[in-house]
Amino acid sequence: MTTPKIEFRDVGLRYFTPKGETQALADISFTVAQGEFVSIVGQSGCGKSTLLSLLAGLIRPTDGEVLIDGVPVTGPSPQVGFMLQQDSLFEWRTIAENCVLGPEIRGDDRFEARVRAEGLLKRYGLGDFLDSKPSELSGGMRQRAALARTMCLRPDVLLLDEPFSALDFQTRLSIADEIGGIIRNEGKTAILVTHDIPEAIAMADRVIVLSRRPGRIKSIHPIAFPSHGDRRPGSFAARDAVEFPSYFKTVWEELEVHVE
Amino acid sequence: MSSDTSIAAAPAASAAPARTERAVVPHSRQYHAWLAARRREKLQIVAAQIGLVVAFLVVWEVAPRMHWVNPMLTSYPSAIWQAFVQMVRGGELGNHIVVTLVEVVVSFLLAMVLGTAVAILLWMSPRLERVLDPFLVVLNALPKIALVPIFYIWLGAEGSIYAVAVAVALFITILMLYTGFRQSDPNKIKLARTFGATRRQILAKVVLPSNVHTFIATLKANAGLSLVGVIVGEFQASKAGLGYLIVYGSQIFRMDMVMAAIVILGLMSLAIYALIQWAEFRITRPAKRGG
Ligand SMILES: Nc1ncnc2c1ncn2[C@@H]1O[C@H](COP(=O)(O)OP(=O)(O)O)[C@@H](O)[C@H]1O
Numbered sequence A: 001m002t003t004p005k006i007e008f009r010d011v012g013l014r015y016f017t018p019k020g021e022t023q024a025l026a027d028i029s030f031t032v033a034q035g036e037f038v039s040i041v042g043q044s045g046c047g048k049s050t051l052l053s054l055l056a057g058l059i060r061p062t063d064g065e066v067l068i069d070g071v072p073v074t075g076p077s078p079q080v081g082f083m084l085q086q087d088s089l090f091e092w093r094t095i096a097e098n099c100v101l102g103p104e105i106r107g108d109d110r111f112e113a114r115v116r117a118e119g120l121l122k123r124y125g126l127g128d129f130l131d132s133k134p135s136e137l138s139g140g141m142r143q144r145a146a147l148a149r150t151m152c153l154r155p156d157v158l159l160l161d162e163p164f165s166a167l168d169f170q171t172r173l174s175i176a177d178e179i180g181g182i183i184r185n186e187g188k189t190a191i192l193v194t195h196d197i198p199e200a201i202a203m204a205d206r207v208i209v210l211s212r213r214p215g216r217i218k219s220i221h222p223i224a225f226p227s228h229g230d231r232r233p234g235s236f237a238a239r240d241a242v243e244f245p246s247y248f249k250t251v252w253e254e255l256e257v258h259v260e
Numbered sequence B: 001m002s003s004d005t006s007i008a009a010a011p012a013a014s015a016a017p018a019r020t021e022r023a024v025v026p027h028s029r030q031y032h033a034w035l036a037a038r039r040r041e042k043l044q045i046v047a048a049q050i051g052l053v054v055a056f057l058v059v060w061e062v063a064p065r066m067h068w069v070n071p072m073l074t075s076y077p078s079a080i081w082q083a084f085v086q087m088v089r090g091g092e093l094g095n096h097i098v099v100t101l102v103e104v105v106v107s108f109l110l111a112m113v114l115g116t117a118v119a120i121l122l123w124m125s126p127r128l129e130r131v132l133d134p135f136l137v138v139l140n141a142l143p144k145i146a147l148v149p150i151f152y153i154w155l156g157a158e159g160s161i162y163a164v165a166v167a168v169a170l171f172i173t174i175l176m177l178y179t180g181f182r183q184s185d186p187n188k189i190k191l192a193r194t195f196g197a198t199r200r201q202i203l204a205k206v207v208l209p210s211n212v213h214t215f216i217a218t219l220k221a222n223a224g225l226s227l228v229g230v231i232v233g234e235f236q237a238s239k240a241g242l243g244y245l246i247v248y249g250s251q252i253f254r255m256d257m258v259m260a261a262i263v264i265l266g267l268m269s270l271a272i273y274a275l276i277q278w279a280e281f282r283i284t285r286p287a288k289r290g291g
């Protein structure tokens, strides 16, 4: 049996504050295979960001274990790339300088990192903007620059925390399609957190539905589009696939149950 | 002339055509009229400002001469000018200015360096900050001028001037900078943490660069405060400086001397302010692109 890329074993997380304890996550157990794309949906406050923070090594679980390649996560690792809701590009740096932030913090070779950053930015269509300031870029371009910044450390696990929610609807569709394609082509393992059900379905191989706080796994839905043959359609095409509406209905109902 | 208008096309845009879609429209007749109206308005404002100063000087000159007010109490501009010329001829004025200026610059720099160091220390160690917080609040609230006699006894005439000026500027520096540090974008800090940044790296890569504007605001506040501190220190005990000139002039009832010193003080703070403004422009101006 091969070790899964990511494994949650009976993970629970409680936040401690002077006001009391908040159980954010409880009894979370699941695995993600190498190269798989998993979406996590749930209402706001159900612990989605918490789950990613655990994987990124920003916080430790209060119960259970989080493993990557069978090894418990003990802190941030260059192997794990995190894309946050805000692109958080540093406005005092150029795009290329923003892109090498990770390697810079890790103490990698600067020249090598710069070459890698320029290569990534060119591939993502930002070749003309290496020396631009973030304010000169549109929302979609900024998000692509943020992806390049994440990729610059060559992570093999990507965590995406509602990375498209700050974009307008049209940009959001095309950027999701584009970034989804990039991640698939490069064979990365990815976990996408969102509360947009169509987006979750269109991008993923599996959708995990979390219950309300404390977040528990309510159900897991494998997503496949046999109508498109063996190749998985891009997220744009997936939205038009014949299978899409029924997935949407199922996930929708799973979430709907919780509305009082 | 009006290079400060935002209408001027950004030179950066022309370098990369695809970058912005700011359309360049040939200037219409209405646009020229609008520009002319703007220029007129600007001129009118400057004229009003000059008029205000002139009117003030005229009233100040005429009122004491006509004995509407007691000239002993108010002096008048021409007398102040004469006092000024006389002091310049005597060579002592330059000395007074230099003494005060040196005191201001030295205590300003001391307060800035010390304050920045403490603010960084507080940010690096939240526990230390929690321990020191109430003390900082009390020290900041305490009127530092109350300490002048103590500083005088401890440090003598010269030392007490620096001590007051630093004390006046230091705590506000610490609080302003530290508050700015605390308000750094939590998302940027989280991002740095996902890359495994240490607290020191977060400071260097996120907190300090994102607080350039806080730093400049602190510089501005500090310049004024150091000047206040120095003058107050000179009031207590000094043998030279503009503060000394003011006290001395009032003791021998030479209002012209007092007023001349105050005017120079005003000009001095204006010069310092302009210097900082210039520094701000140099620092925050978008860097020139290579290529
Ligand atoms: N640092 C924290 N301290 C205390 N409670 C927290 C903290 N972060 C999150 N929480 C709480 O944990 C729950 C889950 O938060 P989060 O993971 O951000 O949810 P989601 O991303 O699904 O909206 C929320 O109720 C939130 O209030």
Ligand SMILES: [Mg+2]
Residues within 6 Å of the ligand: A048, A049, A050
């Ligand atoms: Mg969240």
